[in-house]
Structure formats: C-alpha cells, structure tokens
Amino acid sequence: xxxxxxxxxxxxxxxxLGEPGWLAERRLEAFDLFSKMDPPDPRGEEWRYTxxxxxxxxxFGAPTPSMAPPVLPDDLARKGVIxxxxxxxxxxxxxxxxxHFFTDVPVDEHKFTALHGAFHSDDVLLYVxxxxxxxxxxxxxxxxxxxxxxxxxxxxxxxxxASVTLVDSFSSEEFSDxxxxxxxxxxxxxxxxxxxxxxxxSWGRAVSHFQTQRFTGYRDSTVRSLAVNLxxxxxxxxxxxxxxxxxxxxxxxxLYFADADQHFAQRTLxxxxxxxxxxxxxxxxxxxxxxxxxxxxxxKVSRGAQGTDAYQxxxxxxxxxxxxxxxxxxxxxxxxEVRCTHGATVAPVEEExxxxxxxxxxxxxxxxxLVVFGFFGEVLDRIRVPGVRDGLSDAISAKVESGAHxxxxx
Amino acid sequence: MSDTLLEIEDLHVEIEGNQIxxxxxxxxxxxxxxxxxxxxxxxxxxxxxxxxxxxxxxVTAGKIFYxxxxxxxxxxxxxxQRGIFxxxxxxxxxxxxxxxxxxxxxxxxIHADQPKSAMAFRMYLQEKIDLLExxxxxxxxxxxxxxxxxxxxxxxxxxxxVLTPELAIMDETDSGLDIDALKHVSAGVNKLATxxxxxxxxxxxxxxxxxxxxxxxxxxxxxxxxxxxxxxLAERLEAEGYAGLAREFGLSQEAIxxxxxxxxxxx
Numbered sequence: 295x296x297x298x299x300x301x302x303x304x305x306x307x308x309x310x311l312g313e314p315g316w317l318a319e320r321r322l323e324a325f326d327l328f329s330k331m332d333p334p335d336p337r338g339e340e341w342r343y344t345x346x347x348x349x350x351x352x353x354f355g356a357p358t359p360s361m362a363p364p365v366l367p368d369d370l371a372r373k374g375v376i377x378x379x380x381x382x383x384x385x386x387x388x389x390x391x392x393x394h395f396f397t398d399v400p401v402d403e404h405k406f407t408a409l410h411g412a413f414h415s416d417d418v419l420l421y422v423x424x425x426x427x428x429x430x431x432x433x434x435x436x437x438x439x440x441x442x443x444x445x446x447x448x449x450x451x452x453x454x455x456a457s458v459t460l461v462d463s464f465s466s467e468e469f470s471d472x473x474x475x476x477x478x479x480x481x482x483x484x485x486x487x488x489x490x491x492x493x494x495x496s497w498g499r500a501v502s503h504f505q506t507q508r509f510t511g512y513r514d515s516t517v518r519s520l521a522v523n524l525x526x527x528x529x530x531x532x533x534x535x536x537x538x539x540x541x542x543x544x545x546x547x548x549l550y551f552a553d554a555d556q557h558f559a560q561r562t563l564x565x566x567x568x569x570x571x572x573x574x575x576x577x578x579x580x581x582x583x584x585x586x587x588x589x590x591x592x593x594k595v596s597r598g599a600q601g602t603d604a605y606q607x608x609x610x611x612x613x614x615x616x617x618x619x620x621x622x623x624x625x626x627x628x629x630x631e632v633r634c635t636h637g638a639t640v641a642p643v644e645e646e647x648x649x650x651x652x653x654x655x656x657x658x659x660x661x662x663x664l665v666v667f668g669f670f671g672e673v674l675d676r677i678r679v680p681g682v683r684d685g686l687s688d689a690i691s692a693k694v695e696s697g698a699h700x701x702x703x704x
Numbered sequence: 705m706s707d708t709l710l711e712i713e714d715l716h717v718e719i720e721g722n723q724i725x726x727x728x729x730x731x732x733x734x735x736x737x738x739x740x741x742x743x744x745x746x747x748x749x750x751x752x753x754x755x756x757x758x759x760x761x762x763v764t765a766g767k768i769f770y771x772x773x774x775x776x777x778x779x780x781x782x783x784x785q786r787g788i789f790x791x792x793x794x795x796x797x798x799x800x801x802x803x804x805x806x807x808x809x810x811x812x813x814i815h816a817d818q819p820k821s822a823m824a825f826r827m828y829l830q831e832k833i834d835l836l837e838x839x840x841x842x843x844x845x846x847x848x849x850x851x852x853x854x855x856x857x858x859x860x861x862x863x864x865x866v867l868t869p870e871l872a873i874m875d876e877t878d879s880g881l882d883i884d885a886l887k888h889v890s891a892g893v894n895k896l897a898t899x900x901x902x903x904x905x906x907x908x909x910x911x912x913x914x915x916x917x918x919x920x921x922x923x924x925x926x927x928x929x930x931x932x933x934x935x936x937l938a939e940r941l942e943a944e945g946y947a948g949l950a951r952e953f954g955l956s957q958e959a960i961x962x963x964x965x966x967x968x969x970x971x
Contacts, residue, residue, distance in 0.1 A: 645759065650796035653756050654810035654867065655784035664809065668800025668846070 299443065301325050303356035304412045311359065311381050311415070314388070324401045324411025331405045341404075343588035343620065344530050344559045349502075351409070354443040354474045361416035361446070364434060373426045375458075380417035380447065390421060394449050398480040398508045398536075406504045410445045410476045417447040422456035424484070431459040431490075431679050438501060441471030448479040452487035452515075459490040461682060465525065468498040475526075479507040483515035485539065490518040492682055496525035496689065499554070503529035513539030513568075520677060521577075523550040523558045524689055534563035537571035537599075548577030548608075549673045549686065551693045552585030552617070562591040562606075566632075570601040577608045578673050580666055581617035582693070590622040593636060597628040606636040611669045613643055613662070663694045708772070709734045709871055709902040710755075715766035717747075717754050724750040726927035727766070732920075734870070735899035739913055740906045741938060742924035743946040745966035748906045749793060751924070752875040756790045757783050770871065785814050789869030791860035793876040798847035803859065804829060806847050807866050814867055832865040836892040854885035861892040872896075873904045878912035890915030910942035925950060926959040 297303045304325045308318035333349060334341040366377040376387060383391045401411035418434050438444040448462055464475060475497065483489045495503055503526040511517045523529045535544040550558050564573040579587050589608045610619035621638035643665050651661035667674075670690060677683045710732040717725040724747045732738050742748045754761045755768065757780040768775055775783055798806065807829065812819040820828060833840050838858050848856050857877055864872050874893070878886055893916050897903055905916060913921075913935065921937040922929045925946065930953035931937065941949065950960040 646796050647798055649758055649780060650792065650798065651806070651810075652780040653758075653784055653790050653792075654806070654863065655781050655814040656810055657781045657813065658779075660809065660813070661781075664801050664806065665798065668798055671800035 297356050299351050299354060299356055299409065299413065301329075307356065307413060307415060313381060314384050316392075317380075317384055320396075320401075321412050321414075324408050327402050328405060328408035328412055331402070331408055334404045339590070339624075340532075340561055342590065346405075351474075353472045355439070355441050357413050357415045357443050357445055358439055359415040360437050360439070362435065364418055364420075364432070366432070367430075370426075370428060374423040375426060375428060376419060376421035377432060378419055380414070380419060383419040387419070387421070390451070391419060391449075394419070394451050394480065394482060395447070396478070396480070398482070398510060399478050399506050403506070406476045407478060407506060410447070410478050413443065413445040414447045414478070415445055418449070420448075420450045420458065420460060422452045422458045422487075424453040425455050427456065428458040431461050431681075433461045433463070436462070436464045436475070436477070438466055438473045438475055438497070440469035440500070441473060443474040443476075446475070446477045448477070450479075450481040450489060450491065452483045452489050454484040455486040456484065457488035459492070459679060461492045461494065461679060463494040463496070464503065465494070465496045466498045466501060469500055471500060473501045474504075475501055476504040477506075479505070481507075481509040481517065483509065483511045483517050485513045486515060487512070488516040488518075490678060492520045492522070492677075492679065494522045494524075494682070494685075495529055495531070496522075497529075498525060499527045499556075501526050503531075505529075505531045507531070507533045508536065509534070509544065510536045510538050511542035511544055511571075514541040515539060516543045516545075518545040518547075518678075520547040520549070520682075521560070522548075522686065523552075523560075524693070527555065528557045530559040530561075532561045534565065535573060536565045536567060537573060538567055540568045540570050542568060542571040544571075544573040545676075546573065546575040546577075547673050547676060548575075548579070549670060550577075550579035550587060551582075551690060552579070552587055553582040553693060554585065555583070556585045558585075558587045560587070560589045562589075564591070564593045564604050564606065566593070566595040566599040566602040566604060566629075569599055571599065572603040573605065575606040576673060576676075578611075578670060579609075579619065580611040580613060580669065580693075581619055582613045584614075584616045586618045588620045588622075589638070590624070591636070592624045592626060593634050595627040595629050595632050595634065599629045600631045602629060602632040602634065604632070604634045608638045609669070610640040611643060611666065612640060613666070659695060663691060666690060666694050707733045709736075709770070710904075711769040713767045713769075715754070715768065716764045717750055718762045718764055719750065719760060723764075724927055725754070728924070728928055730922060730929055732871075732902050732904065734902055736919045737897060737903045737905065737916065739918035739921045739938060740904060740924050741908070741910075741921060741941055743963050743966055744908065746924045746963070747927045748908075748924055749875055752790055752873050752906055755783075755873055756780055756788060781813065784810075784867075785816075787870035789864055789867055789872045791857075791864060791872065791874040791877050793879060795848045795851075795856045795860055797849045799849055801847050803843040803845060803847050807843070807863060810863070811866055829866060832862060835895055836862055836865060837888070838862055853880040854882070854889070857881060857885070857889050858892070861889055861896070865892070865896055869901060871902050871904070873906065875906045876908065877905070878907055878909065886912065887915060910938045913938050923949070923953065925953060925963055926955055930955065
C-alpha cells in the first residue's frame with residue numbers, strides 16, 4: 295500500500311533521491327509549514343471561487359518520481375545549456391539551484407506551495423547562458439500514478455539575450471483513484487532574453503491540479519506564456535508576470551475548454567513594476583454541459599511604472615445552459631501615465647451563426663465546431679509551436695464532439 | 705418526370721404567434737427565374753426562411769414540395785444538401801472562420817460522395833472567383849467580418865457558385881447596393897443562371913429585375929401571392945406602387961390599410 299503524504303514520506307523521498315542535506319532540510323521545513331498552515335481563505339480575492347477548506351490531502355499517496363530525464367541535444371549542452379532534473383542539478387550546479395529554486399514563489403505562499411516544497415519531485419532546471427538561442431522547443435512530460443500525487447517544479451533561468459521555448463505537459467490516462475498535482479513554475483528572463491513557456495494540462499478526471507507560474511522579466515525581455523486547461527476535474531492555475539525591467543514585454547495566453555462537471559479556476563497577474571513595459575493578456579475558454587470556470591485577473595501598476603501599456607481580455611463561449619463562467623477583471627494603478635484596457639465577455643453560441651452555417655449544408659455539430667474553432671482561432675493563431683497548435687486543434691475537435699477525455703499529443 | 709422544382713400549397717406560417725404567411729401558393733419549374741415582389745412586411749423574408757428551415761418559423765398549415773419531396777420535417781442542413789440555397793439579406797458574420805474553410809466544409813457536406821481536398825477545392829474556388837470577378841483575398845478573410853455591404857452580397861453569390869444549388873433563393877440581394885455593386889452582383893447571378901438552377905429573386909424594387917430578367921413575377925401582399933404575371937407586372941408595381949394596386953388584387957380594406965401603413969413606415 296502506498297504511503298500517504300506524511301513527514302516520514304518526505305524523509306524517505308529525500309533519501310531515495312539521494313539529495314544533499316540542505317535540500318532535504320528545506321523539504322522538512324516546508325512540510326512543517328504545510329502542517330501548520332490553514333487552507334487558503336475563499337473570502338480573499340485570490341481564492342474567492344476556490345473553496346479548498348475541506349480539501350482532503352489524506353486521499354493521496356506520496357509521489358513516486360517517474361519522470362524520464364530531460365533530453366538535451368548535444369550541441370546545446372556544448373553551448374552551456376543545462377536541462378536536467380534537480381537531483382543532478384543539486385550535485386553538479388548547487389549554486390544555480392540555490393539561487394533559483396523557490397525564490398520567486400515562496401514555499402509559504404499557501405498550503406499547496408508548502409506541500410509542493412515538501413514533496414517536489416520530477417523537477418526540471420533549464421538554464422540558458424548569455425546569448426544562446428535555443429531554437430527547437432524543449433519538452434517535459436509530467437505523469438501521476440492512480441491514487442498518487444506529483445509535485446513537479448520547473449525553474450527556467452535565461453541569461454541576457456538568451457532564448458528558449460519549453461513545452462510542459464501534464465497528462466494521464468483516465469483512472470478512478472483520486473490523484474493530486476501541485477506544480478510550481480519559476481522563470482527568470484534576463485535583459486533582452488526571450489522565453490516561451492507552454493503548460494498543457496490534460497490530466498484524467500480523477501486528478502486535481504494546482505499550479506502557480508511566476509515569471510520575472512528584466513529589461514527589454516520577452517516572456518510569452520500559454521496556459522492550457524483541458525483535463526482534470528478541478529484545476530486552479532495562477533499565472534503571474536512581473537515586469538521588472540524597463541521595456542519588458544509579456545504575452546499571456548490562456549485556453550481552456552471544460553465539459554461534464556469540470557471546474558477551472560484561473561487567476562492572473564500582470565504586475566508592472568518598471569516603466570514602459572507592455573503586457574498583453576488573452577484568455578479564452580469554452581464551456582459545455584455542467585462545467586464551470588472562473589477567471590480573475592489583476593493588472594497592477596506600481597508608482598514608478600510610467601508609460602505602462604497593459605491589455606487584458608477574457609472571453610468565454612458558453613455552449614450549454616447549465617455551464618457557467620465568471621470573469622472578474624481588476625485594475626490597481628498607482629502611476630499616472632499608463633494605458634490599461636481590460637474586458638470580459640461571457641456569451642452563448644449564437645443560433646443565427648449556426649443557422650447560417652447549417653443553411654450551407656453543414657450539420658449542427660460541425661457548425662458548432664466551426665464556431666468554437668473560430669472562437670479559439672485568435673489564441674491558436676498566436677501559438678508559435680506548430681505541434682502544440684495542431685495537438686490543441688485535435689483536442690478541441692474531440693471536446694466539441696463528445697465529453698471524452700483526450701490527451702494533447704505534441 | 706415532372707419539371708416542377710418547387711410547389712407551395714396553402715402555406716400558413718406563424719412567428720411567435722403572429723401569422724405572417726396566410727395561405728401562400730406558388731409553383732416554380734426547373735431552370736426558371738421567379739421574382740417575388742412585395743411591400744415591406746408582406747412576408748417575403750419569412751418565405752425565404754421557411755423554405756430553408758430556420759428555427760422559430762411555425763408552419764400551421766400547408767405543404768412545401770421540393771422536387772416532389774415534402775421537406776417540412778427536414779433540418780436546414782438536410783435541405784441544403786438536397787440543393788436548396790439562400791443568399792441572405794443580412795449575411796451573418798462568423799468570427800475566426802475563414803471563407804475558404806467555411807466553403808470547403810459546406811461543399812464537402814453537400815457533395816459528401818465526392819469531397820475535395822484542400823488543394824483541389826482551392827483550385828475549384830479560384831475558377832468561381834475568376835468567373836464572378838471577385839477579389840480573391842476575400843476568401844482568406846473571416847466569414848463576412850468587416851465586409852462591406854457589397855462584399856457580403858458578392859460572397860453570397862460566390863457561395864451559390866461554389867455549392868451549385870438547384871433552388872437558389874436570393875433575399876433582397878439588391879438591398880444596400882449602389883448601382884455599380886448591383887450591376888456586378890447581377891452579372892454574377894446571370895452567369896450562374898443555367899437551366900440546372902431555379903432562382904427565386906425576392907425584392908422590393910423593380911430595379912434588380914432590370915439586370916436579372918425574371919420569367920415570372922409574383923406579387924406577395926399580406927401573406928399571400930395576390931397576382932402572378934410577366935415582367936410587365938413589375939413595371940406596373942414600380943409605376944403605381946403596392947398600395948395603388950392592392951385594391952385591384954382583391955385585398956380587404958383592412959389589408960390595404962395595413963399595406964399602406966407598412967409602406968409608409970418604410971419610406
């Protein structure tokens with residue numbers, strides 16, 4: 295029988311991974327924090343729609359590290375790119391790891407990050423040295439065992455003018471024993487660096503998914519992110535972009551498609567902490583059957599961030615009378631020379647659109663598919679990895695046709 | 705084998721409890737061009753929609769036979785697959801769907817036995833674009849999004865050319881067009897008016913009929929075809945107005961008053 299998420303299990307995990315003392319100690323500290331902390335308060339803004347006060351952690355077995363080691367082409371290794379698991383990183387690059395692990399997302403942020411700090415495994419460190427441009431997308435595949443848990447950590451560090459794309463996929467078969475994923479992503483983009491981070495969540499329905507992504511972009515950097523939610527019965531995704539340097543640019547894309555009784559909660563932050571930075575956020579979601587989604591997004595502009603240009607849009611297409619989408623855009627602006635626009639829509643498929651398409655011989659399901667594709671097109675067109683775009687198109691197609699679970703093939 | 709394309713018998717249609725068509729009779733043969741002329745509110749667009757199966761139009765009595773088949777129970781897509789086409793008065797915008805993708809999906813739905821690949825369809829589409837002298841960039845744009853009035857109507861005619869219907873209903877294809885656009889659209893329709901297709905031109909004005917010459921003109925008033933004739937009927941309507949002829953067509957005082965009111969509202 296698999297052991298549960300206990301302190302003993304934390305020690306055994308550290309032993310098993312053969313980690314150095316400092317990493318093991320941090321795990322235990324995190325576990326003690328987890329034990330003491332209350333669940334996030336649903337009355338607060340960040341967790342308003344996600345009441346996890348009764349979330350039962352005893353359902354899940356402790357993680358069993360199962361990730362295939364990250365694969366890095368030889369020529370990139372020769373250029374100094376590091377793409378490895380934490381165990382290797384702790385042995386070969388301890389300083390790098392110490393500097394960039396759990397620095398942007400603090401362990402004590404909330405109960406799920408604390409638990410993540412205790413049980414993180416299947417972790418990835420991606421480091422790109424100054425001026426190195428990695429052209430082909432790198433990939434990591436996360437898995438979870440039935441009834442188990444996984445706490446994958448992704449740290450990406452780009453030195454000045456470096457560039458890289460990482461496709462981080464979270465997928466499983468359908469199974470019946472409840473499982474948990476709590477993931478943390480930390481990205482640092484140096485001056486003029488370009489990073490493209492794509493997270494694809496297509497877990498089986500028995501998996502609950504929690505993810506915090508935090509990006510920091512320094513001067514003239516470009517941080518692009520795409521957060522996709524298709525699987526899982528409950529998924530909460532928090533994506534935060536901190537524009538730390540003048541002239542930084544952040545593109546934040548979100549795509550979600552919920553069916554049956556799926557529930558997706560999304561929280562975004564565009565934090566402008568430097569002048570003349572630009573952020574452009576577009577989250578689009580479709581909802582079928584009894585599904586629910588919440589989006590709450592904050593644009594925050596600090597006093598010194600003059601010349602900020604921030605754009606935020608959340609669009610929801612509701613395909614059933616029983617589905618529900620909430621959207622709450624927020625602004626918090628302390629600078630006076632800024633341009634901020636935000637907008638949210640929740641709308642059904644228009645019968646008029648369907649009739650027009652059907653009057654051309656197209657059956658109702660195909661007509662709906664066209665409308666849904668048209669709706670998502672705005673996001674799909676901006677995805678720069680063709681494999682991801684095609685995989686998503688197939689997954690969207692399958693979702694329109696049925697409620698069937700489908701993994702996103704990349 | 706009969707040459708009858710469309711046979712409408714005593715058609716009564718309601719929208720939300722309001723009776724719009726009140727016993728309409730009409731017969732069209734294959735390859736003919738029929739004009740349906742009528743004042744505002746006479747039920748012209750209702751006729752177009754009920755023929756294509758738009759939801760919300762309740763047929764309370766009467767029958768529609770298309771090529772001998774009662775089509776009343778068929779869904780809009782099934783009617784289109786049998787060769788019925790409607791050029792919309794107000795074509796709908798479909799955001800994010802390109803015209804070429806939309807048309808290929810439609811073509812392959814209607815010609816399911818001989819579907820075309822993306823490349824074969826593109827070539828086929830180009831032939832139609834050339835035939836109708838339409839700017840080819842139109843088909844790479846999203847369906848009707850940001851189209852001018854003229855572009856929307858041209859796009860409808862292009863769809864007609866691509867889908868090769870046997871019954872094409874053109875609902876006020878002339879509305880909102882300036883004279884150049886009207887000539888262009890009419891020229892397109894004339895190129896498509898082969899003996900294989902019956903065309904029903906729905907219009908308020910005679911203007912369109914100067915460019916597309918109908919074989920038969922029907923006058924629709926108060927939910928019924930009150931008179932059918934040749935082109936000279938259209939000319940009389942233009943000269944004397946609908947209300948002027950209403951008495952001659954045997955409409956009741958009440959109906960005439962209604963026609964006058966609706967016409968006034970339009971003016």
